[in-house]
Amino acid sequence: MNELIFFINKVLISGAILGSIYALGAVGVTLIFGILRFAHFAHGDMMTLGAFVSYILVTLLVAMGVTAPIPLGILVLPVAMAIAAVIALGIDKGFYAPLRARGSKPVVLLIASIGVTLMIQGLIRLFAGVGTRSFFDAEAKDIFRIDMSWLGATRDISITEPQIWMIGLTVVAVILLHIFLTGTRLGKAMRAMADNMDLALVSGINTALVVRVTWVIAGSLACLAGTMLALDVTLKPDLAFNIVLPIFAAAIVGGLGQSYGAIAGGYLVGFAETLAVFNWSAVLRPLNDVLPAGWSLPQNLALVPTEYKLTVAFVILVVVLLVRPTGIFRGAST
Amino acid sequence: MSMRALVLFGGLLLLVLCVNLVMGTPYTVRMSVEALALSIVVLGLNIQWGYGGLFNFGVMGLMMVGGYAGMAMSVPLNIAFWNSDGPMMLGRAILAAGLGAVLVVLAHQAKRFGIRGKWGTALKVAAWFIAYVGYRTQIDPAADYIEATSGFVGGLGLPVMVGWAFGAVLAGIVAYVIGNIALGLRTDYLAIATIGISEILRALIKNMDWLTRGTLTVSPIPWPTPLPQDLQADGMSIDHSFIVARLFYFVLLLILVLVILFLVERAYKGPWGRMMRAIRDNHVAAAAMGKDVKARQRELFVFGSALMGLGGAVLVSFAQIFDPAGYQPINHTFIIWVMVIVGGAGNNYGALFGAIFIYVVWVISEPLATALFTTLSGWSDQIGWGAIPEIESRALQMRVFVLGAVITIALRYAPQGLLPEVIGGKRRS
Numbered sequence: 001m002n003e004l005i006f007f008i009n010k011v012l013i014s015g016a017i018l019g020s021i022y023a024l025g026a027v028g029v030t031l032i033f034g035i036l037r038f039a040h041f042a043h044g045d046m047m048t049l050g051a052f053v054s055y056i057l058v059t060l061l062v063a064m065g066v067t068a069p070i071p072l073g074i075l076v077l078p079v080a081m082a083i084a085a086v087i088a089l090g091i092d093k094g095f096y097a098p099l100r101a102r103g104s105k106p107v108v109l110l111i112a113s114i115g116v117t118l119m120i121q122g123l124i125r126l127f128a129g130v131g132t133r134s135f136f137d138a139e140a141k142d143i144f145r146i147d148m149s150w151l152g153a154t155r156d157i158s159i160t161e162p163q164i165w166m167i168g169l170t171v172v173a174v175i176l177l178h179i180f181l182t183g184t185r186l187g188k189a190m191r192a193m194a195d196n197m198d199l200a201l202v203s204g205i206n207t208a209l210v211v212r213v214t215w216v217i218a219g220s221l222a223c224l225a226g227t228m229l230a231l232d233v234t235l236k237p238d239l240a241f242n243i244v245l246p247i248f249a250a251a252i253v254g255g256l257g258q259s260y261g262a263i264a265g266g267y268l269v270g271f272a273e274t275l276a277v278f279n280w281s282a283v284l285r286p287l288n289d290v291l292p293a294g295w296s297l298p299q300n301l302a303l304v305p306t307e308y309k310l311t312v313a314f315v316i317l318v319v320v321l322l323v324r325p326t327g328i329f330r331g332a333s334t
Numbered sequence: 335m336s337m338r339a340l341v342l343f344g345g346l347l348l349l350v351l352c353v354n355l356v357m358g359t360p361y362t363v364r365m366s367v368e369a370l371a372l373s374i375v376v377l378g379l380n381i382q383w384g385y386g387g388l389f390n391f392g393v394m395g396l397m398m399v400g401g402y403a404g405m406a407m408s409v410p411l412n413i414a415f416w417n418s419d420g421p422m423m424l425g426r427a428i429l430a431a432g433l434g435a436v437l438v439v440l441a442h443q444a445k446r447f448g449i450r451g452k453w454g455t456a457l458k459v460a461a462w463f464i465a466y467v468g469y470r471t472q473i474d475p476a477a478d479y480i481e482a483t484s485g486f487v488g489g490l491g492l493p494v495m496v497g498w499a500f501g502a503v504l505a506g507i508v509a510y511v512i513g514n515i516a517l518g519l520r521t522d523y524l525a526i527a528t529i530g531i532s533e534i535l536r537a538l539i540k541n542m543d544w545l546t547r548g549t550l551t552v553s554p555i556p557w558p559t560p561l562p563q564d565l566q567a568d569g570m571s572i573d574h575s576f577i578v579a580r581l582f583y584f585v586l587l588l589i590l591v592l593v594i595l596f597l598v599e600r601a602y603k604g605p606w607g608r609m610m611r612a613i614r615d616n617h618v619a620a621a622a623m624g625k626d627v628k629a630r631q632r633e634l635f636v637f638g639s640a641l642m643g644l645g646g647a648v649l650v651s652f653a654q655i656f657d658p659a660g661y662q663p664i665n666h667t668f669i670i671w672v673m674v675i676v677g678g679a680g681n682n683y684g685a686l687f688g689a690i691f692i693y694v695v696w697v698i699s700e701p702l703a704t705a706l707f708t709t710l711s712g713w714s715d716q717i718g719w720g721a722i723p724e725i726e727s728r729a730l731q732m733r734v735f736v737l738g739a740v741i742t743i744a745l746r747y748a749p750q751g752l753l754p755e756v757i758g759g760k761r762r763s
Contacts, residue, residue, distance in 0.1 A: 039526060
């Protein structure tokens with residue numbers, strides 16, 4: 001049974017966590033692409049910025065001596081997400097709206113978003129330095145070990161408290177997003193605009209409002225994803241810059257502009273990464289007893305060496321772009 | 335060159351002279367050499383983006399390929415490797431890769447044998463998988479063996495200039511493959527695909543220790559001109575030797591850049607350039623006129639990328655060290671884009687100006703920020719707020735912010751760049 005538990009720990013749990021983060025990021029990317037028609041490269045750094053906002057709030061709470069039964073990083077999330085949404089609106093107003101008003105091509109907006117990326121990165125490192133921080137300086141990170149001895153296993157399934165929150169909150173966010181997109185007038189307007197911009201304009205949809213709502217959702221989801229990533233690992237200035245490409249891969253796999261596709265794509269890329277670097281020989285070890293004498297399984301049966309883990313996402317990205325550029329769910333194309 | 339260009343280049347010269355006054359001559363000459371080397375890369379991107387509107391975000395990968403090629407040609411032979419079993423094992427790996435490639439090609443031709451649809455796809459996937467596993471079974475032991483016995487494959491010990499040329503050729507070959515794969519995609523998708531491919535290239539070069547020594551880095555890499563150490567051996571003082579040696583390199587590079595500039599400018603003004611602009615501005619109309627849009631774009635992509643590879647090789651030779659970990663998208667892709675856009679896409683003089691100007695700004699923002707922070711720190715210390723910690727590492731980050739600010743301002747207020755493209759005597763609006 002140990003093999004199964006090893007598989008659950010290494011593939012199911014870490015894949016679900018990676019997938020949750022990719023999914024939340026990809027939803028933001030895909031919404032922005034659907035409404036504003038450009039690839040928003042600064043999304044990764046909006047995630048990092050959101051994580052830093054949460055961190056500052058947590059530090060304030062710790063200074064005030066607040067304690068809570070849940071991790072403080074989770075407690076401050078609503079406030080941090082609101083702040084991140086305001087920042088996202090400000091970034092749009094300051095950098096993208098003037099270019100849109102001039103009628104710039106999507107490509108120019110893409111380049112502008114790289115400028116924003118650089119500025120956010122520079123500012124974060126300027127004020128916070130390049131070191132790593134942890135949300136869990138003042139409190140302990142609870143690790144739950146689920147005893148599996150009743151199945152005859154000697155190892156436990158282990159999962160940390162932030163990881164449970166992460167998976168749970170992603171599910172909640174996805175359900176809320178679904179209700180918003182299908183149940184409210186504004187959500188339907190958003191889908192209409194992503195589907196057909198001209199038709200949406202003609203039918204009197206308030207496009208300026210839809211654009212603002214898009215940034216609010218994208219910004220707050222980015223903050224959620226960034227904070228949870230920082231809770232799971234550590235907070236550092238290049239926290240999310242390194243995963244912005246896997247996030248794009250997830251969004252493209254799901255079809256750019258398709259929110260549900262982005263969620264599916266996020267989990268697909270997340271699980272693909274963990275599966276690709278998973279060492280199968282650990283699970284197949286019992287087979288050694290069955291194999292004829294002199295035969296044994298190699299020590300390492302991972303499909304891809306661990307150092308190429310992030311590369312898996314890029315390969316998926318390139319293959320999808322070649323084989324089915326519109327993604328699994330037939331997304332929009334420029 | 336227009337009046338505007340003369341003024342801008344004059345101003346640039348003044349700026350460089352100011353840097354020379356403050357930071358000293360060796361610093362300035364080194365900065366100028368690096369700026370010139372980057373200007374080759376920028377000219378390459380100008381061919382792709384300025385002439386053809388191709389959205390290549392894989393500059394870093396191509397510079398890495400060029401840098402690796404330059405290193406591999408010019409570094410001395412690794413005798414230990416050639417005397418070991420390494421070449422045999424590598425040969426088997428190459429054979430396995432070749433057989434795998436044949437298998438994949440056959441699978442892709444399966445429709446000729448009447449296998450179509452789902453079965454055809456399954457066959458392709460199976461062929462890729464078998465080829466990959468076959469290659470891995472050969473390359474993994476070979477890589478482990480080489481890394482354990484002789485370190486890495488080593489170089490060929492050829493003249494440095496041959497290495498540069500090979501850098502351009504190899505980057506061109508890689509670009510041909512990338513172009514074949516990705517050029518059918520439209521702008522945003524092309525950008526994301528190229529950035530993804532460049533990350534794949536980086537991961538490969540960084541982790542193939544048997545080929546590139548990976549994070550262990552390769553050094554020293556020879557220069558085409560005498561090294562400062564050589565000049566010192568001839569009895570020159572240490573201070574002088576650095577300036578003179580770098581000046582030699584600078585002059586050689588200047589000639590190279592001027593030749594390239596002359597050639598790309600000729601190409602731009604000729605029928606070839608007009609055709610490329612026609613494809614850029616309206617590819618549907620150009621296709622209707624009988625131009626093979628995809629083949630032409632691939633041509634642009636290969637030429638531009640060859641220049642990127644050349645620039646990458648020149649930079650690696652100058653630094654004398656090949657360090658795959660030193661390649662970052664910010665320092666090698668985004669900065670090149672900022673250079674092209676600030677300088678003026680489509681205008682080669684603009685690209686040259688942008689390259690040097692942005693590089694100077696990038697380099698001097700660090701000492702400027704240090705000076706600023708030290709002053710601020712002094713004040714805050716006086717009024718009792720305490721000094722600013724870690725000034726050095728923070729000041730280094732200032733240049734990332736400055737780069738972002740420059741590109742944002744440029745897009746807002748001078749979207750055509752400082753030296754806009756000129757067509758038929760008129761600026762392109």
